[in-house]
Amino acid sequence: MSRVPPTTAVRRTDETTVRRVRMMNSSYSSSQNRLRATAAIAALVALFSLTSCAPEAAKPAPSASIAATASPTPTPSSVAAPTSAEEALAGASAVAKRYFELRSEIRNEHPNDTTVINTVATGDAVERIKVEAARLVERGQKPEGTISYEIDLGSSTVANLETTEGESTNDAVPFGFVYISGCFDSSQVVTTNSDGTIVDPLAVPRFVLPVQVLYDAAKTNWFVVSVTATEAAVPC
Numbered sequence: 001m002s003r004v005p006p007t008t009a010v011r012r013t014d015e016t017t018v019r020r021v022r023m024m025n026s027s028y029s030s031s032q033n034r035l036r037a038t039a040a041i042a043a044l045v046a047l048f049s050l051t052s053c054a055p056e057a058a059k060p061a062p063s064a065s066i067a068a069t070a071s072p073t074p075t076p077s078s079v080a081a082p083t084s085a086e087e088a089l090a091g092a093s094a095v096a097k098r099y100f101e102l103r104s105e106i107r108n109e110h111p112n113d114t115t116v117i118n119t120v121a122t123g124d125a126v127e128r129i130k131v132e133a134a135r136l137v138e139r140g141q142k143p144e145g146t147i148s149y150e151i152d153l154g155s156s157t158v159a160n161l162e163t164t165e166g167e168s169t170n171d172a173v174p175f176g177f178v179y180i181s182g183c184f185d186s187s188q189v190v191t192t193n194s195d196g197t198i199v200d201p202l203a204v205p206r207f208v209l210p211v212q213v214l215y216d217a218a219k220t221n222w223f224v225v226s227v228t229a230t231e232a233a234v235p236c
Helices: 041-053 085-109 115-119 124-139
Strands: 010-011 021-023 142-144 148-162 171-186 190-192 207-208 211-216 222-228
Touching: 085 115, 085 124, 085 142, 085 171, 085 211, 085 222, 115 124, 115 190, 124 222, 148 211
Parallel strands: 010 148
Antiparallel strands: 010 021, 142 190, 148 171, 171 207, 171 211, 211 222
16 A cells, blocks of 8 residues: 555635645654645646647557546545545545546537536636637537546645634545645547647646545535646656
C-alpha cells in the first residue's frame, strides 16, 4: 500500500467549494506542510483552451495502466463518509478517474450536453468542462480517442474537511478532502476540424495535473472541485 501523508484540515468558504488546508494532529508520526486548496483559475483556463483547440497526436497502442476502458466505471449514487486516509484516497481517486472518463465522453459524443459531469464534479471543475465543450461546438471540431489520468498515490495528500463559524457542523468530514497528484495523458486524442484537417497536438501530451476532491456530506459522495494546472507543463 502506498504511504499516506499526514492529515491536515480544510475549511469551507462562502463563495467556493475549494478549501483552505491547515495542519492538524493525527496518528501519523510525521507532519505535512499546509495544503492550499485554492485553484489556479487562470492556469486552468489556459489548460482547457489548449486541450480543446489543440488535441494531441495520432493514437499509439493504449497503455494498460492508464488507458480508459470500453466500459467506464459507473458512478455510485451514494458513498459512505471516509473513516481513514486510505478510504479517502480510494474514494477520491475513483471519482477523479471518472471525471476524466466523462470528459472524454462529453467531448467525443455529446458536447452539447454536459450535464453528466455534475455527477462527479461541482463548481469550477464543472465550468471548465462546459467551456471546453462549447468551444468544440463553436469551432465544429470532432475529437476522437480518450483522455486518461494515472494517479500517484504516494504524492497525494488527505486532509480533514471542517466548517467555519456559523456553518452547519454536519458538513465537517474527517478525511474529507484529498489533493491528488496524477499524470494527465491526452496522447491518444486526435481532433479533426470541420474541413477535415487535423488540429495540431499539444507539445507536451503527458503532464502532471493535480486534482482536488472533497466529500460532500449532504450528497454523500465525492466530487472533483478543482483541476490545478501549472503555467509550464511538467512532463510525466
